[in-house]
Amino acid sequence: MPDPTCPDLTCHVFAAEDFRATIGANVGDPLGCADDLSLGDSYELRRDATPFRVVMTATSADRARQRIAPGSDIGRAGDEIRITARLTLMSPDGQCVEVLVLEHLGARGRVAGFVLPLSPIEARTEYTLLKADADPGELRLSDVICASFGAGTRITLADGRQRAIELLEPGDRVLTRDHGAQPVRWNGKATLRAIGGFAPVVIPAGIMGNVDDLIVSQHHRLFLYHRRIAQLTGMPELLVQAGQLVHGGIIYVREGGYVDYHALVFDHHEIIYAEGIPAESLMLAEATLSRLPPDLAEGVKAHFPGVAQPQHFGFEAGADLVASLGHVGLMNR
Numbered sequence: 001m002p003d004p005t006c007p008d009l010t011c012h013v014f015a016a017e018d019f020r021a022t023i024g025a026n027v028g029d030p031l032g033c034a035d036d037l038s039l040g041d042s043y044e045l046r047r048d049a050t051p052f053r054v055v056m057t058a059t060s061a062d063r064a065r066q067r068i069a070p071g072s073d074i075g076r077a078g079d080e081i082r083i084t085a086r087l088t089l090m091s092p093d094g095q096c097v098e099v100l101v102l103e104h105l106g107a108r109g110r111v112a113g114f115v116l117p118l119s120p121i122e123a124r125t126e127y128t129l130l131k132a133d134a135d136p137g138e139l140r141l142s143d144v145i146c147a148s149f150g151a152g153t154r155i156t157l158a159d160g161r162q163r164a165i166e167l168l169e170p171g172d173r174v175l176t177r178d179h180g181a182q183p184v185r186w187n188g189k190a191t192l193r194a195i196g197g198f199a200p201v202v203i204p205a206g207i208m209g210n211v212d213d214l215i216v217s218q219h220h221r222l223f224l225y226h227r228r229i230a231q232l233t234g235m236p237e238l239l240v241q242a243g244q245l246v247h248g249g250i251i252y253v254r255e256g257g258y259v260d261y262h263a264l265v266f267d268h269h270e271i272i273y274a275e276g277i278p279a280e281s282l283m284l285a286e287a288t289l290s291r292l293p294p295d296l297a298e299g300v301k302a303h304f305p306g307v308a309q310p311q312h313f314g315f316e317a318g319a320d321l322v323a324s325l326g327h328v329g330l331m332n333r
Contacts, residue, residue, distance in 0.1 A: 011053075011054055011056075011116055011144070012051040012052065012053055012054070012116075013051065013052055013054055013102060013114040013115060013116045014045065014049050014050075014051055014052070014114065014115045014116075014117075015049070015052070015112075015113070015114060015115075016030040016031050016032055016101065016112075016113030016114055016115050017030050017113075018030075018045060018046045018049035018050075018115075019031045019043055019044070019045050019046075019049075019115050020043060020044065020046075021041045021042065021043050022042050022043065022044050022126060023041060023042040023126065024038055024040055024041030024042060024129075025038040025041060026038055026041050027041075030113065031043060031087065031099070031101055031113075031115050032085075032101060032113055033084065033085065033101075033134070034084075034085040034087070034101070034132035034133060034134035035134060037085075037087070037129060037132045038129070039129055039130065039131070039132065040128065040129065041128070041129050042126040042127065042128050042129070043089065043126070043127050043129065044123075044124055044125060044126055044127070045121055045122070045123045045124070045125070046123065046124075047123045047124050049123060052072075052073040052074050052114070053071070053072060053073045054068065054072050054073070054074060054081065054114075055068065055069040055070065055071045055072045056068060056069055056081070057069050066080065066081050066082060067079070067080060067081075068080075068081055068104075074104055074112070074114070075104050075106050076106075076107070079104060079105060079106055079107075080104075080105040081102055081103065081104045081105070082102065082103050082105075083100050083101070083102055083103075084101050084102065084103045084134070085100070085101035085132060085133060085134055086098065086099075086100055086101075086132075086133040086196075087099050087100075087101065087129060087131065087132050087133070088129075088130045088131040088132075088196065089127035089128060089129050089130060090127065090128045090130050091122075091125065091127055092125065092126060096130070096196075097117065097118070097121060097127060098117075098118040098196050098197040099115050099116060099117050099118060099121075100115070100116040100118065100144070101113065101114075101115060102114040102115070102116060116144070118144070118197040118219070144190075144198075147190055147192060147198060147217035147219070147220070147261040147263070148216065148217055148220045148261055148262060148263035148264075148282060149165050149214075149215070149216055149217075149220070149261065149262050149263070149264075149274055149279075150200050150215030150216065150259055150260065150261060150262075151164070151165065151166045151259075151260035151261075151262060152164055152165070152166070152215070153165045153214065153215060153216075153262070153274050153275060154212070154274070154275055155168060155174055155264070155272060155273065155274055156174070156175045156272070156273035156276070157172070157173060157174055157175060158173040158174060158175050158180070158181030158182075159173075160175070165187070165262045165264070165274075166187075166189070166260070166262055168184050168187050168264065169184065169187065170183070170184055170185055170186060170187070171183050171184065172184045174264070174266075174270075174272055175272065175273060176266070176270040176271060176272055177223070177270070177271035177272070177273075177278055178270070178271060179268065179270065182266045182267065182268075182270060183266070183267075184264055184265070184266065185265045185266055185267060186264070186265040187262060187263075187264055187265075188262065188263045188264075188265070188282065189260065189261065189262050189263075190260075190261045190263075191258055191259070191260050191261075192258065192259055192261065193257075193258055194254065194255055194256055194257050194258060194259040195255055195256075196255075197218060197219075198217070198218075198259070199218070199253050199254060199255040199256075199259070200215045200216060200217060200218070200253070200254055200259050200261075201215070201216050201217070201218055201242040201243055201245070201246060201251065201252070201253055201254075202214075202215055202251065202252055202253075202254050203215075203216070203242070203245070203251050203275075203277070204250070204251070207250060207251060208222075208277050209276055209277070210275040210276050210277050211275065211276060212275055213275070214274055214275040214277055215254075215259070216242045216274070216279065217242065217261055218241065218242055218243035218253065219241050219242070219243060220241070220242050220279065220280065221239045221240060221241050221242070221279070221280045222239070222240055222241075222242055222245070222277060222278065222279045222280075223237070223238070223239055223271045223278035223279060223280065224237075224238040224239075224240060224278075225237055225238070239280065263281075263282035264281050264282060265281065265282050266281050269281060269283040
């Protein structure tokens with residue numbers, strides 16, 4: 001039986017048919033089984049590709065089997081969905097993007113393929129396949145969504161004290177930027193191999209006013225108040241993925257071994273304080289929207305109104321904006 005204290009978690013995926021090879025040995029074929037792919041082939045996401053919402057139970061006695069929960073756009077509650085491959089692709093500007101290939105096992109043994117991007121994917125852009133791993137290990141989709149703060153991260157409580165995130169329990173009151181003291185509703189944990197897109201970002205002590213190192217997953221967003229951003233966007237508040245702050249060995253990605261990640265859920269999407277740095281809580285049904293291009297993210301919000309916590313107010317920083325502000329500029333607000 002799933003743990004009733006754990007909320008169902010949501011991600012957004014694309015049909016494998018919408019991500020096809022445009023150059024190479026497998027022209028016209030969709031992303032699929034790792035053994036059928038050819039390194040060096042290029043793939044494009046269709047411009048009109050529509051993401052599907054997949055809701056999963058957060059816990060499972062069998063890590064190899066994830067079950068779809070009520071409210072998914074695909075399948076029926078109880079259907080099995082599993083990760084069959086982990087791919088690394090390279091964009092034209094040299095950025096590496098990781099995607100998971102998923103298999104939905106439906107009624108009468110019917111199998112359908114889907115793709116979950118772990119980094120933003122642009123439509124009609126050629127991505128070159130660099131690596132295809134047919135053994136993703138014990139990785140679960142709910143683990144991917146829960147990748148947020150590394151174990152040991154100190155979270156500021158309502159009374160100003162700090163407590164390691166792994167010690168927080170439902171009901172503990174945490175200081176939030178906009179709503180004061182708010183009770184924790186759920187503390188999710190995932191243990192992942194610290195490689196590729198799952199390796200944590202390290203923000204060393206003192207870089208952003210933090211007393212100790214902040215360890216956070218690459219796609220988790222930090223909250224910055226930056227006066228210069230108002231000149232470009234009309235508002236000074238900025239949400240930026242930790243991976244976009246990696247620069248010159250000052251802020252870096254640490255690979256190797258395993259990492260324990262924790263994610264906190266509140267009644268609303270909140271900005272909390274992790275090692276003194278403002279950062280987002282886990283946003284339930286839209287937890288992976290930040291990994292999609294802005295136009296697709298807006299489309300999902302429009303298509304599924306009211307099913308998720310609204311995103312905290314703030315401008316989402318894209319790669320171009322980060323480059324224009326400069327990493328040093330972001331650190332010196």
